[in-house]
Amino acid sequence: MNNRDDDIIVLEDLSKIYGDGVQVRALDGISLRIKAGEFVAIVGPSGSGKSTLLNMIGLLDTPSHGHIILKGIDVSRASPDERARLRNQELGFVFQYHHLIPEFTALENVMMPMLIANKSKAKAHLRAEELLAAVGLGDRLHSRPNQLSGGQNQRVAVARALANDPSIVIGDELTGNLDTKSSQLIYNLLRELNRKINQTFILVTHDMTLAEKTDRILRIVDGKIVCEMKRAGEDFVATDYCERAE
């Protein structure tokens, strides 16, 4: 599979096998291309391998076989330090639970990835203020996570994920813990960022309502992509192999 210029990430025949004795194949030969600025949803039943796939894309886990090519560079066998650098510079994470550091304020939490990247405190402070204002929390800079609602915390987490201006933002069930109204707000926020700054988003979700608001839906079952649907106007068009699977 050749890398094209507009592919931000390419997965080639990616597999992940757990266990030494009884082996569990969490991912089974997945190949995938995602372009810069795409808004992708990965859906599937529990245990289908969607979170494992996300962890691979996020360089939190290493594949058993296959390749991960990020911006044209094979990073599947990168050293732990190099992977850490790439996670800091190229990737942003938003998890189901906001996972903010409870002892730090919203502002400090957003500053953290920039401080890890050795940026100056002054620069990090300024950028964090801008990002929090962008997610509608300009007036809650100094609030701690326990002083914010679930939706507000998740917005702080989104701002934190964007701190180092990453190539890809990865979300794992990021609205799974929120009410419908907050989920809608978060979705609208991501969509706006996607359109405004051409930010690539890859989201794992159970929520088909949210998935249907993205541009591309990948359905994964037993570690394989069994169906892919692409937006065509208001509707989605399923690929051939998707129809075969169904």
Next chain:
Amino acid sequence: MFELDIALRHMLTNRRGTAFTLLSVAIAVAIIIMSLGMTESVSSQIIENTVDKNPHILVGPKEGESYINMYRSLSSQLRSHPGVSALSPRLVGQGAARFQDNVQSVEFVGVNPGLEDQLMKVQQSAISGDFSQLRFNKRGAFLGSRLAQNLNIREGGDFHLYLKNDSLRLKVMGIMEKGTIKDQTLVYISLDAAQELLGEGDVVTEIGVRLSDYALAPAMAREWNEISQYEATSWQDFSPEIARFVGNQGVTNILFYMFILLISAFVIANTTIMVVSRRKREIGILMAMGARRRSILMIFLLENMLISLPAGALGTALGYAAARAIALLPMNVTSAAAGDGRIAIDPRPEYFALALLFALSLNFISGLYPAYSAASLDPVEAIGSE
């Protein structure tokens, strides 16, 4: 440096955990400071009461001889050695003292008072009288306090000193208390009087030597034995049990401190392991944000090391307070050698540095394993942990 920011913030917000670790270290430091102050003090009391109140080297007659005849020239030779701070030729004998109906066996020491005072600091131990006056009074004597008590004699009283069939009538010119067993037997008289009593002419039985460093005594005694025919013995030879005590104390202390270090290290390591376990998810998130493993290691090590500074200071204060409280208790720690029967605490400034070093190393050692295990966490497992 974000590692320091995180470590500091954790310390300040996790007050209970911080206080627990801080107290563990402080108690360990306090025990060490207290025992260091006390053992050093006991040790210096023993040295003061034994080594410092006795000659460091005794030079005796040649083999087969009972006396040193040429003691003046030998004294000059010995005095020229570097490290010799004082010496005194002495004529020592065993006799008996009688006052009225009281008779006590004694050890009389004939001396030149000026030289003997330089060697033994007799005047410092005097309860009454002027030791230097012995020089001008051939019939004067200085008695140990217990001996005077047993004879029931006071300053100004006359007594008889017997040696076989000869005797001298002497006047008590002063009483001294060295705080050693010698107080029961010692009689200082002038060298002339002792030589007269002995009737062997201008001789002495030994030359007592004081060195600027008592630890050099064995080496110097060995050197003198090699280059002369006179028999030199160091205080380590005639007080082997004290020499052993002083020598062993360092080793005993180190073993004791190692045990305290080990116990405290386990307590702190256990606390830190619990902290790491509670913060697993946060570690995972930091890794997801791009924190390297060495940054995670540093966060936990820094947290532990930062606690050691106030813990060292608190432990030192607690240790001194406890040691001072113990010092108020009447305890006879060194038997007859202990002056007033109380433990004196020796507050040396180097103990502060030692305590701080101890606290730092304790926290570093005990934080190493938990910090390493935190840094080795798998980010996926850590994020997914409850």
